[in-house]
Amino acid sequence: MKLDLEQLAHLAGQIRRDVVRMISAAGSGHPGGALGAAEIFAALYGHEMHHSADNITDPGRDRFFLSNGHICAAWYSVLARVGYLEPAELGSLRKMGSRLQGHPSREKWPEVVESSSGPLGQGLSVANGLALANTLSGDRGRVYCLVGDGELQEGIIWEAILSASHYGLADVTLIVSDNDLQIDGAVSSVKGIQPLGAKFNSFGWHAVEIDGHDTEALIGAFAEARAEKSRPTAVIAETVMGRGVSFMENLAKWHGACPSADETAAALEELGAAPGYTDYPPLQEVIR
Amino acid sequence: MTFTSPTGIRNGFGQALVELGRTNPDVVALTADLADPTRVRRFAEKFPDRFFQMGISENDMIGTAAGLALGGKIPFATTFAIFGTSLANQPVRLHLGYNHFNVKLVCSHGGVTVGPDGATHQAFEDLALMRLIPGLTVVAPCDANEAYKATLAIAEYDGPVYMRVGRIDTPIVTAAESPFTLGKANVLRDGDDLALFCVGSMVPTSLEAADVLADRGINCRVVNVHTLKPLDEKAVLDATRACGAVVTAEEHSVLGGLGSAVAEVLCCLAPAPVEMVGVNDTFGESGEPDEILSKYGLTSEAIVDAALRAVSRKGSAG
């Protein structure tokens, strides 16, 4: 799928509207990080990754790991918008019996969720292991892993960062959603992790630092990663928590808070939804 | 390949892994800076492309093994029992448990017999920790021959496994032709006065105790429960019903291991007096393995005493 920049912007907007409506319908969830990663998901699924909703388990496909599982509303949304599920099913997020668990579950949705996530820090190791298996088997798919910046305080991530450079896993691309916020406040005040570019470079990675809301820059960074033949690439994407909803932007509170009915209406209006919002089927609880 | 004289249980694993390297191209191995102690070194030398040295990064090793399994490989991840099950408990729970990836976690140095290294290296709780994870098969072979067979069997089985293998030389009590089926306990000696359930390195010790008890007129049915999970409930119930009194023996805490597993079944289905031989909810210490075994009551004498207690309680409320 190769959407142009205008289509990617539209897709990112759609993801944001979905995220707000899904979390509002669920009554709980993590809107902040999800809104901040809309362009990352749009660029990955709308342009960069080789994948197809018509052939979900194609062995040659590129693979994606959401290590920061709490922002899964945005992931489920992009999956719906590129054809992996009916948009109406997004309304089942976090509901009993749904495939769309509060954190991504391989048990509940094995064709799509490569590895369950939720406990922060676990994704990159699995991505590395898959890249090693691909090398042994001669499969050429690339492997993408998304993490939050606070998540980089986990020790296992740095073990995996060492492994990826030690084994020269050039097919691995790590994307950091660098919004400088986590639950207890600013990452820099909780336990600083900067400078990330210098850290990744000194760990033997190829670091690219970009504006994470600029889809053209994201596409360029992914192209650079593809061209790199000996080192893994870290795309350090500067993002804004709550991006697109002014009262959520840059507030740690919105890491994991549910908007009220009024806040939902205000957020949707800001996100370009017309009153009575009908540009796609209304969210319903569709349990599969 | 048959072992005839005392040797580390881990040696059966190391030999079988090399055999698997030859016969199954999907088998890969990982270690966390413990290639020699876990006995993966020979596999690493013979099949360097399929061996991944992960450094001292047990959490990352489990995650990497998970990714290899996702990519269709059959990874054997190796380290010491305490690090594989306790330090790396979160990725083991996530990947071997919840994701149900086909990873074989094989850990040496389970139990007290790490000896002089002391309490930080001794794992009395690994079997309990692994038994608590839904969907995980838990195996502890009793000698090097059984470890050889168990290794081939868990490679064949499509699902996650924890296998504990011992470090120090222990007696050989099974033969090449002895049966081994995952999940099926083996009766090593018949008797109808006392059911003696044992696992791992305590199997030879239990056989010794059974000899002593036979001289005293107590005939033990010695059951080697090499697969702790799924537990062979039928073997446990049959032996208990036939004998009416039970002793369990394990180089492990009495909390959460074989003793607990047996008691969990019996209290519901066939109440009987049960005495547990194991470590009594405490840490270990430095010492030679035999010194530690005797201080913590993991001896044939302790089994004999427990057996006498269990038999004397027969007919009481259980």
Ligand SMILES: Cc1ncc(C[n+]2csc(CCOP(=O)(O)OP(=O)(O)O)c2C)c(N)n1
């Ligand atoms: C191992 C682990 N510890 C703690 C948590 C609880 N938790 C969930 S999200 C989060 C903060 C994550 O921060 P960041 O990665 O920056 O993501 P963002 O807040 O930007 O979405 C924490 C501490 C967790 N999920 N996993």
